[in-house]
Amino acid sequence: MPHAYLSTYPPCALCRCSDAGERHQIDDEPGQLVCGSCFVRLPECERCHALVLTLTAVADDRQLCKGCTSGWVGCVSCRELTETHMRTDTGDPVCMRCAAVFFDLCITCSRYSAASRYVSGGGRVCTRCAAIYDSCLACGTLLRAGRVCDPCSRRDRVWNYSYKPDPIFHGDGPLYLGMELEVIVPDESYTDCVTAATDHLGDLGYLKQDSSIQPQGFELVTHPMSYRHAIEHFPWRLLEVLEKLGCQTDHTVGLHVHASRDGFDCPAHVYRWLKLLYRNESAVTTLARRRSHYAPFDRAARAKARDTAKSHQHALGLERYQAINPYPRKTLELRVFASSLDVQCVQAALAFTAASIDYTRGLRVADVRAGAWEWSAFAAWVNTQPDYQPLAAEMEDLACAC
Structure with a gap:
């Protein structure tokens, strides 16, 4: 003025x-x-450009004056100040950044939901609006119209990358694993590969497009499985079938394993698991059979492990593409493994995820001081666990068993 x-x-x-x-x-x-x-040294509001005594940090990383933040409240997710026009399905305010990362927009009420459901044909709805939809007679997926959902009517389909149906849990929890296996598929047998994969998977999984797979391919995604259910009921013969049809894997494609946060005892357990992996980067990458820019061991993420162990909400500001992706609401995604059509390699990835969580479950300070975070201690423990035999065999083959 x-x-x-x-x-x-x-x-x-x-x-x-x-x-x-x-x-x-x-x-x-x-x-x-x-x-x-x-x-001339007064700070300037980044919204109205007024020169003021003090500024307040808000949810979108701006510094605003008290006039511009009048009536603003804390975001239900990150707790930082935000405007009140964006709301969740529970009526709480949410900032634009958290809404985009941690919530889904309900296509019916236009509010953001942390517990949404998939609607056949595309889109998601909050649990309250889900009550007005009919359900597929075969699988329970919500319907816009008709009696059978699109997944049930089109089993032999490769869905778009954003496709995320309601999870179907297999086996006994609380630890469930979800696998994403990227496969390079030849053009001349693409249709045959899709048919073979969907026929073998049944209701255990589905196929998705992934533009990172070159020259072309698909991502085989499973619904959540207990480790035992995966070993006993995943159609392992499918890997051989795909290989005979000309499918390939190399260091450019990955095998990702999601582990349910509910499978950990507490945030301290998550932290112990993260520490085991971060402290043994060399051995983990040897077991994973690759180092990739899609799954680096991020220093910023390691420094923030104590926070991300508590909640996915603390992941803001970190990279998604890292060795352990903490962004998903209900899982931690281990992204380090190279893809493979070898049964032992794939089973070892699942076994390592389950075994490392199992191993760190009971670790105490005295154990850590005695060397429990050393790879040799973990490897020795794996050799005493018959359930994790695929991992023990893979570690022996890759010379990282000690």
Whole structure:
């Protein structure tokens, strides 16, 4: 706002000097006058550009004045100040950044939901709006119309990358594993490969497009499985069938394993698991059979492990493409493994995820001081666990069993 040249010189409200010179009004403090030297150092609101005494950090990483944040409240997710026009299905305010990362937009009420359901044909709805939809007679998927959902009517289909149906849990929890296996597929047998994969998978999984697979291919995604159910009921012969049809894997395609957060005892257990993996990067990458820019061991994520162990909400600001992706609401995604059509390699990836969680479940401070975080201690423990035989065999083959 315009300032006046005064014939008298009241003390500057900041430095208290009374030297001759202009005095300037502070925009957010009526009656407060400052000298020219202090005026040019006042912070500027990033919204209205007023020069003020203090600014407040808000959810979108801006610094705003108190006038611009009048009536703002804490985001239900990150707790930082945000406007109130965006709401969740529970009526809580949510900032734009958290809404985009951690919530789904309900196509019926246009509110954001942390527990949405898939609707046949595309889109998601909050649990409240789900009550107005019919369900598929075969699998329970919500329907816009008809009696059978699109997944049930089109089993032999490769869905778009954003496709995320309601999970179907297989086996006994609380630890469930979800596998994403990227496969390079030849053009001449693409249709045969899709048919073979969907026929073998049944209701255990589905296929998705993935533009990172070159020249072309698909991502085989399973529904959540207990480790035992995966070993006993995943159609392992499918890997041989795909290989005979000309499918390939190499270091450019990955095998990702999601582990349910509910499978951990507490945040401290998650932290112990993260520490085991981060402290043994060399051995883990040997077992994974690759280092990839899609799954680096991120230093910032390692430094923030104590926070991300508590909740996915603390992942903001970190990279998604890292060795352990903490962004999913209900899982932790282990992204380190190279894809494979070898049964032992794939089973070992599942076994390592389950075994490392099992191993760190009971670790205590005395165990850690005695060397329990050393790879050799973990490897020795694996050799005493018959359930994890695929992992023991793979570690032996890759010379990382000690």
